[in-house]
Amino acid sequence: MPKLRRAVAWAVDFALVVALASALAVLTFHRISALVTDVPELATRSGLDLLTSRGDVLDASQDLGLTLWDKSVLYVEQAFGLLVLAVFLYQWACLALAGRTVGKGLVGLKVTPRLPRRAARRAAVTTATDVAVYAVACVLLVEGQVVLSVLVWAVAVVLFLLNALPVLSPSGRSLADRVAGTAVTGLWLSTPVATPLVRTS
Numbered sequence: 001m002p003k004l005r006r007a008v009a010w011a012v013d014f015a016l017v018v019a020l021a022s023a024l025a026v027l028t029f030h031r032i033s034a035l036v037t038d039v040p041e042l043a044t045r046s047g048l049d050l051l052t053s054r055g056d057v058l059d060a061s062q063d064l065g066l067t068l069w070d071k072s073v074l075y076v077e078q079a080f081g082l083l084v085l086a087v088f089l090y091q092w093a094c095l096a097l098a099g100r101t102v103g104k105g106l107v108g109l110k111v112t113p114r115l116p117r118r119a120a121r122r123a124a125v126t127t128a129t130d131v132a133v134y135a136v137a138c139v140l141l142v143e144g145q146v147v148l149s150v151l152v153w154a155v156a157v158v159l160f161l162l163n164a165l166p167v168l169s170p171s172g173r174s175l176a177d178r179v180a181g182t183a184v185t186g187l188w189l190s191t192p193v194a195t196p197l198v199r200t201s
Contacts, residue, residue, distance in 0.1 A: 002186055005107040006167055012103030016090070017131060021083055026078040032072045042075040076142050087131045091123035092116075104184070111182050129156075129163040129175065141149035 094101040099114035111122065133156035140149035163175040177183055 002109075002172065003168060005109060006172075006184060009101070009103035009107045009109055010164075012106055014103075014130065016102065017083075017087055020086055023081040024083055028075050035068060035075075036195045054139050070191070073142050077139050080139055084127060084132045084135050086130055088123050088127040091126050092120050095119035095122060109184050109186055111177075112185055113182065118180045118182055122176045122182055123161065125179045126174035129159045133159055 010151055050123055091101065095111050095114065096116040096119035098105065098110075099112065100110040104110060111119075133152060137149050137152040159175075166172075166178070167174050173183055
């Protein structure tokens with residue numbers, strides 16, 4: 001039962017990450033669309049490139065295409081960077097201030113002890129295993145580093161499993177818990193204290 005609650009807590013928190021990633025994806029799409037569809041700026045840029053190209057039209061058009069591509073890649077990288085930063089800040093703030101994330105709070109779990117430094121370490125490991133390494137793999141793919149991207153994806157999967165699978169062990173402590181020196185405990189699960197029966201005559 002506690003393991004199921006932790007899985008539900010992770011699913012809720014990850015759903016928030018997916019929602020944020022979706023919002024950043026829409027924003028990035030609109031930024032790239034605005035870049036490509038800004039006809040006056042493109043016309044000015046291409047005209048200036050053509051004038052300074054000394055007749056090398058192909059080179060001028062290729063430079064314009066590379067500029068658009070580089071800006072598009074930069075927008076994608078900025079989105080991934082914002083995602084990683086937002087996930088870290090979410091994890092750290094929730095753990096440092098309340099001792100639980102939204103997901104853990106919904107299922108009655110908390111992280112102890114609640115100390116800002118331990119919260120930062122736990123948030124860093126959780127962010128790395130859930131989002132950051134995958135983000136690096138995606139950025140490498142956009143940059144054209146396909147083989148390196150696949151290798152980083154494999155590392156990301158291994159790190160995710162190293163963090164998640166120990167939760168199934170008797171101690172129930174994830175990699176993030178071990179690095180930060182924390183543990184996840186349940187609320188509303190206090191063990192009842194046996195009281196002796198008192199006979200009244």
